[in-house]
Amino acid sequence: MKNVLLLIFVLFSFYNFTEAQTKPYLTLADAQRINAAATEKAKTEGWNVVIVILDDGGNLISLQRMDGVQVGSIDVAQAKAKSAVFFKRPTKVFEDAMKAEGGARIATLPHAVGVEGGLPIFKDGVIVGSIGVSGVTSAQDGIIAAAGVAAY
Amino acid sequence: MKNVLLLIFVLFSFYNFTEAQTKPYLTLADAQRINAAATEKAKTEGWNVVIVILDDGGNLISLQRMDGVQVGSIDVAQAKAKSAVFFKRPTKVFEDAMKAEGGARIATLPHAVGVEGGLPIFKDGVIVGSIGVSGVTSAQDGIIAAAGVAAY
Amino acid sequence: MKNVLLLIFVLFSFYNFTEAQTKPYLTLADAQRINAAATEKAKTEGWNVVIVILDDGGNLISLQRMDGVQVGSIDVAQAKAKSAVFFKRPTKVFEDAMKAEGGARIATLPHAVGVEGGLPIFKDGVIVGSIGVSGVTSAQDGIIAAAGVAAY
Amino acid sequence: MKNVLLLIFVLFSFYNFTEAQTKPYLTLADAQRINAAATEKAKTEGWNVVIVILDDGGNLISLQRMDGVQVGSIDVAQAKAKSAVFFKRPTKVFEDAMKAEGGARIATLPHAVGVEGGLPIFKDGVIVGSIGVSGVTSAQDGIIAAAGVAAY
Numbered sequence: 001m002k003n004v005l006l007l008i009f010v011l012f013s014f015y016n017f018t019e020a021q022t023k024p025y026l027t028l029a030d031a032q033r034i035n036a037a038a039t040e041k042a043k044t045e046g047w048n049v050v051i052v053i054l055d056d057g058g059n060l061i062s063l064q065r066m067d068g069v070q071v072g073s074i075d076v077a078q079a080k081a082k083s084a085v086f087f088k089r090p091t092k093v094f095e096d097a098m099k100a101e102g103g104a105r106i107a108t109l110p111h112a113v114g115v116e117g118g119l120p121i122f123k124d125g126v127i128v129g130s131i132g133v134s135g136v137t138s139a140q141d142g143i144i145a146a147a148g149v150a151a152y
Numbered sequence: 153m154k155n156v157l158l159l160i161f162v163l164f165s166f167y168n169f170t171e172a173q174t175k176p177y178l179t180l181a182d183a184q185r186i187n188a189a190a191t192e193k194a195k196t197e198g199w200n201v202v203i204v205i206l207d208d209g210g211n212l213i214s215l216q217r218m219d220g221v222q223v224g225s226i227d228v229a230q231a232k233a234k235s236a237v238f239f240k241r242p243t244k245v246f247e248d249a250m251k252a253e254g255g256a257r258i259a260t261l262p263h264a265v266g267v268e269g270g271l272p273i274f275k276d277g278v279i280v281g282s283i284g285v286s287g288v289t290s291a292q293d294g295i296i297a298a299a300g301v302a303a304y
Numbered sequence: 305m306k307n308v309l310l311l312i313f314v315l316f317s318f319y320n321f322t323e324a325q326t327k328p329y330l331t332l333a334d335a336q337r338i339n340a341a342a343t344e345k346a347k348t349e350g351w352n353v354v355i356v357i358l359d360d361g362g363n364l365i366s367l368q369r370m371d372g373v374q375v376g377s378i379d380v381a382q383a384k385a386k387s388a389v390f391f392k393r394p395t396k397v398f399e400d401a402m403k404a405e406g407g408a409r410i411a412t413l414p415h416a417v418g419v420e421g422g423l424p425i426f427k428d429g430v431i432v433g434s435i436g437v438s439g440v441t442s443a444q445d446g447i448i449a450a451a452g453v454a455a456y
Numbered sequence: 457m458k459n460v461l462l463l464i465f466v467l468f469s470f471y472n473f474t475e476a477q478t479k480p481y482l483t484l485a486d487a488q489r490i491n492a493a494a495t496e497k498a499k500t501e502g503w504n505v506v507i508v509i510l511d512d513g514g515n516l517i518s519l520q521r522m523d524g525v526q527v528g529s530i531d532v533a534q535a536k537a538k539s540a541v542f543f544k545r546p547t548k549v550f551e552d553a554m555k556a557e558g559g560a561r562i563a564t565l566p567h568a569v570g571v572e573g574g575l576p577i578f579k580d581g582v583i584v585g586s587i588g589v590s591g592v593t594s595a596q597d598g599i600i601a602a603a604g605v606a607a608y
Binding site: 027028057059060061062063064065066067071074 | 523
């Protein structure tokens with residue numbers, strides 16, 4: 001029984017999603033390419049950051065913390081990325097809106113983060129995930145995130 | 153002042169961790185010395201507070217609640233200390249930034265606490281932990297925290 | 305207005321609870337004496353532990369983590385202490401009961417911890433708080449906790 | 457076997473932290489090497505998993521989810537890794553202990569995870585972090601985790 005269940009599990013693991021009615025999605029290879037481009041930009045600038053890639057459900061595909069980055073950036077990068085994929089927009093959009101009107105109203109939205117550094121990732125107009133960066137200034141975080149998305 | 157604090161933050165970010173095989177850390181004896189100095193300052197002023205010392209990962213080394221302190225200060229002191237070590241900066245920095253622009257936007261950052269009384273603790277430019285104080289006014293909490301750090 | 309509120313706050317801080325209809329309670333001085341006795345026992349035996357003292361509401365009065373103790377013991381010591389004060393009995397009572405019948409049933413009780421090392425603290429038959437110890441074996445944790453309570 | 461593990465644990469507890477001014481730590485390069493070795497083992501076996509590396513405070517250094525892995529494994533791998541570093545022992549130790557007596561009792565310890573796949577990582581007898589793996593059977597998760605640690 002245990003083996004049958006294991007077999008079923010293994011079969012599901014190999015299930016070819018692309019043959020079914022499909023949506024595009026980020027593979028680990030995609031995430032690694034995005035992460036590598038963001039990392040290269042960060043190193044070039046001498047900026048140490050946490051880089052997070054989420055799937056379209058807001059669940060982690062990858063996270064990488066460079067040496068010496070403040071611990072708080074682990075959760076901040078995840079929060080930015082979650083905001084970006086949950087609302088299909090850059091966290092910079094919330095930052096600008098919250099600066100324009102004070103922000104408390106928009107902050108009542110669950111998962112809305114008003115600090116630059118989170119970007120949604122689209123393929124053919126469909127959301128497939130997001131990137132979140134934290135560790136330096138929010139504008140610098142945003143530059144690194146953009147370098148990552150550009151590699152997708 | 154804001155620029156000076158930002159500069160300090162950036163300098164710490166560039167500390168080259170890859171050259172060191174080890175990092176300094178707070179011992180219990182260190183925490184007790186810091187706690188004793190903060191307690192002495194609090195008693196001298198007649199202020200009753202909770203004093204918390206965290207390690208560099210945000211985990212408790214010591215906590216002490218003086219008689220009669222509001223129960224809420226137990227969690228507030230811990231939150232201030234966590235904010236200080238997680239972001240490698242005094243909570244006063246968040247307080248000032250949040251007062252300047254309304255604050256709700258910055259409050260969307262996980263672990264950011266915008267009330268004075270949390271201070272990071274550094275050794276040779278490397279973060280080793282933090283102190284958080286709560287119980288009187290935030291400015292007074294900050295004075296006690298500073299007295300603690302001065303004893304390290 | 306701010307000063308008036310501060311004055312009220314300070315007055316409440318000095319409020320003499322013993323003149324009112326009263327219950328006994330643990331002072332910080334009590335907690336420090338209990339903590340010191342537990343620490344002395346731990347050092348004599350060469351055991352490194354976290355020692356937690358809670359008040360009768362389950363809220364922290366003091367916490368102390370000795371060098372090198374596993375980080376998990378911070379939460380375990382607090383959980384043991386909370387179990388002891390919330391149920392007015394040693395966690396060893398739950399340990400024995402859970403061992404006798406499997407334990408899943410008793411584990412459905414919120415805050416019940418089935419591992420020795422948490423002891424309630426009574427004065428004149430009234431619960432005033434608890435001690436929780438974690439870091440070595442649960443039997444050794446219990447010995448340290450008992451040494452602490454004996455000093456009260 | 458149980459005694460050997462207990463002995464190892466006790467020996468680590470006696471490591472004299474007070475003589476050292478510094479402690480070793482995991483760099484991102486270390487985590488990447490560990491992650492790469494674990495990934496290679498997983499691919500060789502055809503097992504898809506989440507691989508998590510934490511620092512000595514239980515905070516994320518890296519996380520990587522292979523394609524098709526169940527979403528639940530993201531949190532499971534983190535929980536295993538946290539248990540391993542928080543208690544300085546393999547989650548297999550909790551698995552064996554919990555199987556031997558029913559387990560509900562030990563499950564009342566915060567952060568204790570009773571499923572193989574989490575391993576602490578030591579350097580010179582000092583805990584520096586942990587690895588957590590989830591996605592296939594717990595025994596297979598454990599094999600991947602061990603392959604990772606072997607590369608450190």
